Amino acid sequence: MTEHTADRQLRERAKSVIPGGMYGHQAAPGAAYPQFMRGGRGARIWDADGNEYVDLMCSYGPVVLGHRHPAVEAAAAEQAELGDCQNGPGPVMVDLAELLVATVRHADWAMFAKNGTDATTMCCTIARAQTGRSKILVARGAYHGAAPWCTPRPAGTTPQDRANLGYYTFNDLASVRQAAEAAGDDLAAIVVSPFKHDAGYDQELVDPAFARGLRGLCDSKGAALVLDDVRCGFRLHLGSSWEPVGVDPDLSAWSKAIANGRALAAVLGNDAFRDGAGDIFVTGSFWFSAVPMAAAVATIRSLKEESAVEAMRRQGEALRDGILAQARSWDLAVRYTGPPVMPYLTFAGDQDHELGGVFAAQALRGGAYLHPRHNWFVSAAMTGDDLALALEATDQAFAAVRKHLGQ
Ligand SMILES: Cc1ncc(COP(=O)(O)O)c(C=O)c1O
Numbered sequence: 001m002t003e004h005t006a007d008r009q010l011r012e013r014a015k016s017v018i019p020g021g022m023y024g025h026q027a028a029p030g031a032a033y034p035q036f037m038r039g040g041r042g043a044r045i046w047d048a049d050g051n052e053y054v055d056l057m058c059s060y061g062p063v064v065l066g067h068r069h070p071a072v073e074a075a076a077a078e079q080a081e082l083g084d085c086q087n088g089p090g091p092v093m094v095d096l097a098e099l100l101v102a103t104v105r106h107a108d109w110a111m112f113a114k115n116g117t118d119a120t121t122m123c124c125t126i127a128r129a130q131t132g133r134s135k136i137l138v139a140r141g142a143y144h145g146a147a148p149w150c151t152p153r154p155a156g157t158t159p160q161d162r163a164n165l166g167y168y169t170f171n172d173l174a175s176v177r178q179a180a181e182a183a184g185d186d187l188a189a190i191v192v193s194p195f196k197h198d199a200g201y202d203q204e205l206v207d208p209a210f211a212r213g214l215r216g217l218c219d220s221k222g223a224a225l226v227l228d229d230v231r232c233g234f235r236l237h238l239g240s241s242w243e244p245v246g247v248d249p250d251l252s253a254w255s256k257a258i259a260n261g262r263a264l265a266a267v268l269g270n271d272a273f274r275d276g277a278g279d280i281f282v283t284g285s286f287w288f289s290a291v292p293m294a295a296a297v298a299t300i301r302s303l304k305e306e307s308a309v310e311a312m313r314r315q316g317e318a319l320r321d322g323i324l325a326q327a328r329s330w331d332l333a334v335r336y337t338g339p340p341v342m343p344y345l346t347f348a349g350d351q352d353h354e355l356g357g358v359f360a361a362q363a364l365r366g367g368a369y370l371h372p373r374h375n376w377f378v379s380a381a382m383t384g385d386d387l388a389l390a391l392e393a394t395d396q397a398f399a400a401v402r403k404h405l406g407q
């Protein structure tokens with residue numbers, strides 16, 4: 001039986017000193033969920049009460065090699081012995097920029113920041129600085145961060161914050177052409193995510209013809225193609241997520257997985273946007289900290305050495321096959337969408353994620369931490385035992401949905 005005594009006490013204390021008790025994407029996604037986490041190792045995590053789960057959220061993406069990966073932790077510890085936040089970056093900043101330029105096909109240079117929002121915002125600023133134009137096109141409903149120009153909640157923002165945005169529909173080239181037409185001579189950039197991974201909806205892989213169409217449109221308009229690889233980067237491919245699609249962006253935004261859980265973001269770009277990148281003023285007190293950069297170098301090397309992208313895909317496919325077989329055996333109609341390493345499960349006809357909530361809560365009780373309204377993440381640390389335990393939990397979760405439906 002899962003106990004959440006310590007968690008309940010922490011929530012009570014948090015209520016008085018943290019607005020709303022918690023905020024942002026890590027607010028517990030349901031009553032069954034613990035809010036506070038103690039730690040993790042490999043593909044296992046523990047909540048504040050010490051309950052153990054197989055981690056299918058990976059800190060919402062940052063943990064790609066598994067929690068406390070030995071090579072990453074050793075590199076971070078070695079750098080921490082020397083220094084972290086100093087009067088200038090460590091030599092490791094150049095090592096990391098070189099490694100990213102060598103690893104990501106479209107990249108001729110790299111800049112660093114802390115969060116994905118920093119990186120997507122910088123991409124827009126660089127595109128504007130380079131082109132001297134204002135308008136940015138984004139897909140309707142896509143998430144690019146929490147700054148006023150892109151936050152999904154309007155509270156505290158002004159219409160002016162979004163005055164230079166135009167909207168299109170993912171995978172619908174005609175809608176992009178229409179939005180580009182409306183931007184006229186003022187189109188600075190088109191921002192796109194590698195696939196449609198909007199929270200709460202079935203996921204949609206990119207149509208390669210759509211990706212090629214965006215590239216052609218940006219070329220003909222002299223605008224930047226910006227790939228928001230914050231969520232997918234280094235999970236789908238060891239390079240930009242659109243390399244397998246055959247389309248290179250001008251600028252790409254990265255964060256989450258690049259340092260296996262340490263706070264780091266990157267903007268990568270090609271030579272056509274180097275001057276614009278050099279002209280803007282962007283910085284932050286902690287942007288040049290050496291420890292996350294050392295962790296990133298170790299992460300990228302380990303991803304290569306361990307063929308981690310392949311390992312994740314194999315485990316992701318095994319998870320998908322297992323879950324779909326269970327759904328069939330319980331005679332439940334589900335949709336399992338997204339790439340196997342970043343899947344999402346919905347139930348046919350599910351109103352307001354009711355069945356998704358029942359499923360996720362029971363999976364949690366059975367020891368699998370997944371999410372009812374957000375894509376899941378598979379890490380390279382998932383072993384056969386982890387997978388077996390996760391599948392045991394999802395089988396119980398389907399049983400709970402069946403029971404909930406009263407049949
Ligand atoms: C596609 C995408 N872009 C940008 C962001 C913003 O990143 P951060 O939360 O690190 O600011 C996220 C975060 O989930 C994301 O998924």
